Amino acid sequence: MPRPRSGPGVLHAVLATRLKWRREGAGVSAAQAAAELGSHAATVRRIEGAETSLDAGQVGTLLRFYGAGEAETAEFLAQLAEANAPQWWHPWRDVMDEWQQQTMAVETAASLIRVWDPALVPELLRTPAYAEALDRVRLPGSPEPARWRRAEFLAQRQARIAARKARIWALVPEAALRTRVGSPAVMAEQIEALRTAAGPPRGLRTIQVSPLAGPAHPLTGACALTLYRVDVEEIPDHVVRDSPVGPPGIWDDTLTVTAYRMLLDQACAAAPGPETPLPTTL
Structure with missing residues (x-):
């Protein structure tokens, strides 16, 4: 049986998946995206797999590299800010x-x-x-x-x-x-x-x-x-x-x-x- 999954929350996973779709739609490889970030392809795979928190600076860089316009980038980053905000259950x-x-x-x-x-x-x-x-x-x-x-x-x-x-x-x-x-x-x-x-x-x-x-x-x-x-x-x-x-x-x-x-x-x-x-x- 597969091992249990752990990682960031649901909205992070949604945004990570959409980021992957944006890269694939732009015809950009994971290696090319990693080069734009100055990192390794494994870093991009972890980002797209919601295996690590999404950094607004990295996400903005990737979206611009994928050809996203200002409005799309701003909307995506606003959703990311919401995902990074404390959730309702934090007081407990x-x-x-x-x-x-x-x-x-x-x-x-x-x-x-x-x-x-x-x-x-x-x-x-x-x-x-x-x-x-x-x-x-x-x-x-x-x-x-x-x-x-x-x-x-x-x-x-x-x-x-x-x-x-x-x-x-x-x-x-x-x-x-x-x-x-x-x-x-x-x-x-x-x-x-x-x-x-x-x-x-x-x-x-x-x-x-x-x-x-x-x-x-x-x-x-x-x-x-x-x-x-x-x-x-x-x-x-x-x-x-x-x-x-x-x-x-x-x-x-x-x-x-x-x-x-x-x-x-x-x-x-x-x-x-x-x-x-x-x-x-x-």
Whole structure:
């Protein structure tokens, strides 16, 4: 399986791809572009592959070399300045892992987010109280303010996804609804939040529950997954697979993403449809 990808954010990747297209459209080789910069062809390949940050001076030099006019260059550099500006999640960096910043860049651009968790309510459907209670179990030594800031950050993510009308499609095991996280009141609030999300009007939230008495499916026992569909031509879909140790894996190559999408498709096909109500006896 290909190694997880890391690197700059989504807008950087968009601009890097467009810069490559501009070079190819101008009939300029990577070696010629590198000579104009006074560097090596490998430098141009890293720039075009979004494997390094984009420098405004280098980008301006390349665009002019490719024959871009003043208006096109100014627009491109303005977009680059936007890409280099602090992102909305920066105030929460003190409670974020390093890998999450890359995930947030993709999440912010996604139009469809598919999620699976083998034993818990998927992260993007958790209430703040449920998230904070789970944090107590997973990070028992974490200070209380940090726990609530992580819950606040999750709430911000959920609100921004809803505001831009991105769709969440979740496959939830019935076991997650029966595993008590926090107090009975916390669980009652979480279950009610899921019922509300699964109820009418449908469209932005699709929730399927895999029953305890149901047959095994392709994701039974698998680690939590998130698949991001990005409706930007230059950006591939991404899949994030949780890891019990170390940072999650993040992939954007077609073969890996397609393989995980097929697993999700098969698991969802084996589960009752989203029109089936959540279990009433929990």
